[in-house]
Amino acid sequence: MSGVLGIAGYVLREAAARKFILAFLLGVTGVLVTLSLSLRIEVVDGALAASRLFGEVMDTNILAVDVALRPIFMAAAAIVFYGGILFGIVSCSDFAPSLLSPGRIEHLLALPLRRWHILAGTFLGVMTLAVCAALYGSLGLVLIFGVKTGYWTVGPIISALLACVSFAAVYAVMLTTATVIRSAALCAALGGLTMVAGIIAGYRAKIAPFIEEGLSRELFKAVTLLLPRLSSLAQASMDLAASAPLGVQSLSMLLAGVLVFGLGMLAVGFWWFEGRDY
Amino acid sequence: MPAIEVIGLRKTYRRAFRRQGHEALRGVDLSVPQGSAFGLIGPNGAGKTTFIKSILGIVQPSEGAVKVLGGSPEDPRIRARIGYLPERLHLPGSWSSPAFLATVARLKGLTPDKAANLRLLERVGLADALGRRIGGYSKGMRQRLGLAAALLGNPELLILDEPTDGIDPIGRVEVRRILQEEVQRGTTLFLNSHLLAETERVCDRIAILAEGKVLREGRLEELSRGGSRWVVRFAPGADAGALASAGFTAAGSEGVYHVEASDAAGLNAALDKARTAGALLVELKRDGQDLEAVLASAMGVAA
Numbered sequence: 001m002s003g004v005l006g007i008a009g010y011v012l013r014e015a016a017a018r019k020f021i022l023a024f025l026l027g028v029t030g031v032l033v034t035l036s037l038s039l040r041i042e043v044v045d046g047a048l049a050a051s052r053l054f055g056e057v058m059d060t061n062i063l064a065v066d067v068a069l070r071p072i073f074m075a076a077a078a079i080v081f082y083g084g085i086l087f088g089i090v091s092c093s094d095f096a097p098s099l100l101s102p103g104r105i106e107h108l109l110a111l112p113l114r115r116w117h118i119l120a121g122t123f124l125g126v127m128t129l130a131v132c133a134a135l136y137g138s139l140g141l142v143l144i145f146g147v148k149t150g151y152w153t154v155g156p157i158i159s160a161l162l163a164c165v166s167f168a169a170v171y172a173v174m175l176t177t178a179t180v181i182r183s184a185a186l187c188a189a190l191g192g193l194t195m196v197a198g199i200i201a202g203y204r205a206k207i208a209p210f211i212e213e214g215l216s217r218e219l220f221k222a223v224t225l226l227l228p229r230l231s232s233l234a235q236a237s238m239d240l241a242a243s244a245p246l247g248v249q250s251l252s253m254l255l256a257g258v259l260v261f262g263l264g265m266l267a268v269g270f271w272w273f274e275g276r277d278y
Numbered sequence: 279m280p281a282i283e284v285i286g287l288r289k290t291y292r293r294a295f296r297r298q299g300h301e302a303l304r305g306v307d308l309s310v311p312q313g314s315a316f317g318l319i320g321p322n323g324a325g326k327t328t329f330i331k332s333i334l335g336i337v338q339p340s341e342g343a344v345k346v347l348g349g350s351p352e353d354p355r356i357r358a359r360i361g362y363l364p365e366r367l368h369l370p371g372s373w374s375s376p377a378f379l380a381t382v383a384r385l386k387g388l389t390p391d392k393a394a395n396l397r398l399l400e401r402v403g404l405a406d407a408l409g410r411r412i413g414g415y416s417k418g419m420r421q422r423l424g425l426a427a428a429l430l431g432n433p434e435l436l437i438l439d440e441p442t443d444g445i446d447p448i449g450r451v452e453v454r455r456i457l458q459e460e461v462q463r464g465t466t467l468f469l470n471s472h473l474l475a476e477t478e479r480v481c482d483r484i485a486i487l488a489e490g491k492v493l494r495e496g497r498l499e500e501l502s503r504g505g506s507r508w509v510v511r512f513a514p515g516a517d518a519g520a521l522a523s524a525g526f527t528a529a530g531s532e533g534v535y536h537v538e539a540s541d542a543a544g545l546n547a548a549l550d551k552a553r554t555a556g557a558l559l560v561e562l563k564r565d566g567q568d569l570e571a572v573l574a575s576a577m578g579v580a581a
Contacts, residue, residue, distance in 0.1 A: 003354075006385040013381065017372030103368030107427075109336045110362035110437075111385045112354035277291070277337040 003113040007121020008128060011095055015129050020091050025133070032140040041148045048149070065151040070242040076141055077159040077241035081166065081234045084134060088167045089174070089191035092126050094184035096175050101182065105278045116270050123168075123175055123266065130167050134160035159241035162233055165255060169228045169262040170194045176269030179276065195230060202231025228258040279348050281435050281466035282310035282333055287342035289328050289490075302328040304490035305342070310483070315457070315467040317481030317498075319474060319573055325490040326470045327365055330439055333468075334362060347435055358387060361433035365440050365470075367424040371413030375404055375423050378412060382427045395430075402426045403452055417444030425453065429460070436460060437468045442476055454480055474569040484569065486576045493576040501572050506540045507565040510549070513558035520555030524548055536565060 015021050040052040048068040051058040099105065099122055108118055138160035146152045173194045174187040200207065204224040211217040233255075236248045248254060287306040292299035302325045310316045318326050331337035333344055335351035349356040369378060379395045399405060402422040407415065412423065421444050428436060441457070442450045450473075457480050461467050471477050477484065478498065485495040494501060510526065512533045522528075525548050526535035539545035549559060567575065 002387065003385065006381070009384070010381055013373065013377070014370060017370070101368050103364055103366040106331065106334075106336050106364040107362065107367060107424075108385075110334045110357060110360065110364070111382070112358035112387055113385060114354060275338070278331070 003117035004121045004124060007099075007108075007113070007118055008125035011099070011122055011125025012128060014095065014098070015125070018091070021129070024087060024091065025136070028133070028137050028140070032137070032144060035141075036144045036148075039144075039148065041145075043149050043151075046150075065149045066153070066243060069145055069149065069151060070244060072145070073141075073153070073156050073159075073241040074238045074244075076138075076156060077163075077238040078234065080134060080137060080156075080160050081163040081237050084130070084137075084160075084163045085167050085170055085195055085230075086192075088126075088130055089170060089188050089195065092129070092171065093174060093188035093191065095126055096122050096178035097182045097184045097187060100178055100278075102278070109278060115274050119175060119179070119266070119270055119273055123171065126171055126175075127164065127168055130164050130171075131161070134164050153243055155241045155243045159237040162237040162240065162255075165258055166198070166228065166230050166233050169230075169258045169265070170198070172262040172265035172269070176265050176272070179269045179273040194227075197224075198228045198230030199234075200224060200231075201227035202229040202233070202235070204229075226261070228261045229254055230258075233258065279312065280309045280345075281312045281314070281347060282308065282316075282468065283343075283345040284308045284329075284333065285343045287329070287332060287344060288340045289325070289332060289337060290340045302490055303332065303339075306487070306490070306492055308485055308492055308495065310466060310468060312466050313461070313464055314483050315461045315481040316469065317477035317484045318468065318470045318487055319472075319477055319484060319569065320487035320493075321577065322472075324487045326487055327439060329487065330437055330468075330470055334360070334437065358431070359434045361428035361430065361436045363421075363424045363428040363436075363438045363441055365443070367420065367427075369412045369415075369420055369423065371411060373412050374409065375399055375412060375415075375426075376408055378423065379426060379430065383430050386431050388431045398426045398429055399423075401456065402429075403449065418446055418449050421445055422449070422453070425456070429456075432463075433465065435466045435468065439470045440472065441469065442471065442473060450476065474573065478569045484572070486573055488577055494572070498569075499566070502566040502568065506538055508537050508539060508545060509561075509563050509565045510535045510537055510552075510559065511561035512552065513560050516552070516557035517555050521552055521557060524551035524555065526552060533560070 038054045042049045042051070043065055046065055048063050048065055099108070099118065109115070135157065138156040142153065142156050170191050174191040177187045177190045201224040204221065208217055208221055211220050232248050236246055236251050236254065239246050285307055287303050289303040290299040290301045306329060318329065320326050328337055332339050333346055333351055335357070344351055347356050347359050351357065376392070376395055376399065379399065380390065380392070383390065383395065396408070399408060402425050404419060404422055404426065407419060412420065415423065421441065425441055428438065442453050445453060454476065457467055467480070469477060469481055482498055483496065484498050484501055486493045509529065512521070512535065514533055516533060518528065521535055526537050529536050537545070537548050539548055553559065
């Protein structure tokens with residue numbers, strides 16, 4: 001286990017040196033600070049009485065705080081979900097290819113580590129990064145609105161964690177790709193493809209009738225059956241963030257599907273990596 | 279127990295959609311005694327790096343058995359006792375050398391010891407570059423850092439692939455000194471270097487690898503020995519005729535002769551005859567070959 005943690009630490013140290021990721025963290029901090037300084041909300045008896053953004057009065061109806069904040073949290077959850085996964089795909093695409101690069105992988109493989117430690121450590125490192133970034137943004141948002149309105153909810157935090165679960169499935173594809181072909185561009189491309197396919201898979205029941213009946217429709221159904229339903233998870237994440245009733249039938253089944261897909265992809269990657277020469 | 283024992287090692291790199299692969303190693307048998315300084319030499323494409331990767335478990339052999347320090351190279355407990363410097367070590371450019379060394383030490387399962395790491399960096403000549411990022415290091419400095427990483431934890435077996443590549447002549451002397459210190463400490467050194475003079479100075483045993491096979495292997499002096507022939511140089515003015523009758527044959531250069539003597543008594547008898555004839559001895563050495571000539575003769579190429 002120490003080998004896995006060691007590699008995860010290696011990845012995190014690499015991440016800390018990336019200007020791209022530091023800029024992202026600064027950007028998130030900037031948004032949170034700007035929001036906390038520019039937004040003034042007055043709450044009377046649990047209802048939103050008046051709001052000012054950059055000193056300008058916002059024209060809003062008098063609503064209960066939780067109802068008023070619902071669209072904000074939903075929008076934030078959507079941004080965190082899709083934006084976070086997209087950013088993760090771009091910013092984490094070269095971690096594994098870099099670790100597997102000639103001159104580095106030989107050195108790592110000669111250390112007292114099992115081969116799977118290297119992949120598991122890379123996965124753990126990237127996921128730690130994703131969870132920390134998601135928690136940082138969502139916790140900041142909850143704190144700002146909690147302090148300003150007195151309405152406290154863990155919805156946005158759970159929603160951010162759901163985004164991380166979805167990213168885990170996408171990153172499993174990227175990591176497995178890196179073990180086969182050591183290319184950051186290809187990892188990012190396949191990560192993006194998985195995300196798009198995952199969005200389509202979420203709407204498979206609605207899309208299927210538009211495809212010609214017969215082999216092509218069955219093929220579409222079969223392929224999308226195996227994919228993680230990312231858009232459904234995104235919808236669930238937005239509902240959770242807004243403390244609204246869940247639109248999806250079973251969140252646990254959705255999560256199990258994503259988990260099975262991610263673990264399956266990782267298993268392929270681990271198997272391939274075990275038998276590969278460097 | 280040998281430090282490295284390889285029997286019938288074969289490695290064929292196969293490519294997708296191709297029936298025939300590239301055979302990098304074709305049945306290598308090699309035994310590296312513990313505590314020796316072993317040099318692996320051979321031309322480009324001989325299979326040296328594949329051989330090194332095979333004994334570290336980085337490349338999986340197609341056939342044959344590999345034992346390192348009495349166990350399998352796949353076993354992390356065995357690898358914990360090995361220090362390895364790859365041919366082209368890729369280092370994280372944004373890190374400092376102490377941070378890199380601390381990470382490698384952690385991955386090796388060593389107890390964190392900042393002071394020991396700093397001493398090691400000092401030993402390889404990086405004391406003045408501790409605060410700098412590795413990205414700003416020269417090739418030689420990176421190589422020194424790689425050597426420091428290999429030396430972490432006082433390994434029993436050091437496997438170094440071109441350790442002096444990119445290091446300046448003074449630096450090479452320092453690296454050689456470090457390697458000799460390690461051998462004196464009892465570490466087994468397995469060195470792959472295209473610098474034959476370097477190998478000759480550091481190693482006591484040599485193997486010549488070409489086209490995936492070991493052509494020759496043995497102690498350096500055995501491989502380079504030219505049999506019972508000696509090279510003798512006399513001061514100018516020596517009587518060539520008297521020397522010829524004493525068994526000396528002119529070697530071409532002025533005052534340089536060859537003499538055959540199977541033992542010390544025979545050699546001294548011949549020298550006594552030469553001195554009696556008025557020849558003054560200036561230099562005497564066994565007529566041996568340097569490593570370049572040994573490699574060339576093993577390869578069947580004129581040196």
